Amino acid sequence: MAAVKPFSIAVPDSQLERLRTKLEYTDFPDELHQADWDLGAPLEDIKRLTAYWKDKFDWRKAEKQINKHIPQFTTDVHVVGFGNLNIHFVHQRSKVPGAVPLLFLHGWPGSFIEVSKLLPILTQGNPGQPAFHVVAPSLPNFGFSEGVKKRGFGIAQYAESVHAVMTTLGYEQYVVQGGDWGGIIARVMAKLYPSHVRAVHLNFLILEPPYPWRSPLLFLQSLATLPFSQKDRAKLAVTRDYLTQGNAYMVQQGTRPQTLGYGLHDSPVGLLAWIYEKLHAWTDSYAWTDDEILTWISIYVFSRAGPAASSRIYYEFGHASIEPGNLSRFEVMTCYSPDVKFAIANFPQEILQFPMSWCRSIGDVIRETEFEKGGHFAAWEVPEALAADIQGFFGKNGQAYGVIAGASGY
Secondary structure, eight states: OOOEEEEOOOOOHHHHHHHHHHHHTOOOOOOOTTOOGGGSSOHHHHHHHHHHHHHTOOHHHHHHHHHHHSOEEEEEEEETTTEEEEEEEEEEOOSSTTOEEEEEEOOTTOOGGGGTTTHHHHHHOOTTSOOEEEEEEOOTTSTTSOOOOSTTOOHHHHHHHHHHHHHHTTOSSEEEEEOTHHHHHHHHHHHHOTTTEEEEEESOOOOOOOOTTTOHHHHHHHHTTOSOOHHHHHHHHHHHHIIIIIOHHHHHHHHOHHHHHHHHHHOHHHHHHHHHHHHHHTSSSOOOOHHHHHHHHHHHHTOSSOTTGGGHHHHHHHSOOSSTTOOOHHHHHTOOEEEEEEEEEEOTBOSSOOOHHHHGGGEEEEEEEEOSSOBTTHHHHSHHHHHHHHHHHHSTTSTTTTSSTTOOOO
16 A cells, blocks of 8 residues: 655745745736726736735745644555556544545645635534545645646546545545536546445536437436526526636637646746636635635645646546547546436536536436525635535435445544
8 A cells, every 4th residue: 555644835945935036027917997807807906916925925824824724645646557646635534433534626726725614614523414534635737746747647537546545545435525627527436436436515517418419318308397497597697608708718728738838837927817817706706815815826836746737637628538548528528427426516606507407417416405605616615505515415314324334424
């Protein structure tokens, strides 16, 4: 079994000085009169954040708090065709006997930091609610995990790497929670490892519409729901707006990530604007503090593989080669897992939204929750609400209670 080693973040002073120097010599573009968020991140906001980053933001304080409150480790995992990768992960075990092993998966532009608000809730449990052993890896190419230098590291390989983390820790059966890429990877894990992944809780998913030539049965079933309800029409309108007005970043990262990478890697302010826009646009009026924003961005700046590496997941998702062990974009989007129980949490400001009749095409969806508040980063915006839904799914009266023998969480 691979060694598991404790890990603490320790960014060299030389990297901090280099960052300050780059911030000092930033040249800002101009801006149209009466510019608003529809043009992108406002100049006033970026100038304010840049000045704060350079003169007042204390990375050492943030680093100390992360190391103090988030137990971190690394281990080597083997990925077929790619050799060994060193993976950074959070691992906090609950003191509650029979706690449920839970794998938390982040996406872009998030990181392992998103799990921090969930840890005290899920590991302690609530009266009458289950507790969890929580594992939250930095995905390969993200955070403090090793980057991948070889082409072809797609969603199946991300799934393989984080599954290996769980089995290395001795969790032969576990449950998964995921948003953004984490939700996509979770579905693939349910398909590839159904004897290990016993249930999946999602707050984000992508789907292929039920075209008659691709999904004739779902197409016929969807006809029974026509005309769409007002709620379903509103959900499809959100998705349409994202696909026409909000996904340019995805197209760029999914087609020419290397070209974009020069700017993200060399310019901390370029990286700040690229991610800050999403933190603003994808949340439900969440009151970000400057310290929160710059902690998120700094994790990308100081990441082991560099900030450009994280964008490659988009390219590999859309360009998976047809070889054994790989999954095409279509196969990922149409993953169907009948042997795994699913819960779907719908937050009102999520960037992609679909009629629930479509969402049930992913497998055995046995819990559906509609929330009144929250967006794309639910674990950070509304951690209590997300944690309560996870606990409700696996609690004594929940639809997935007892999915892991001997791990009820009580």
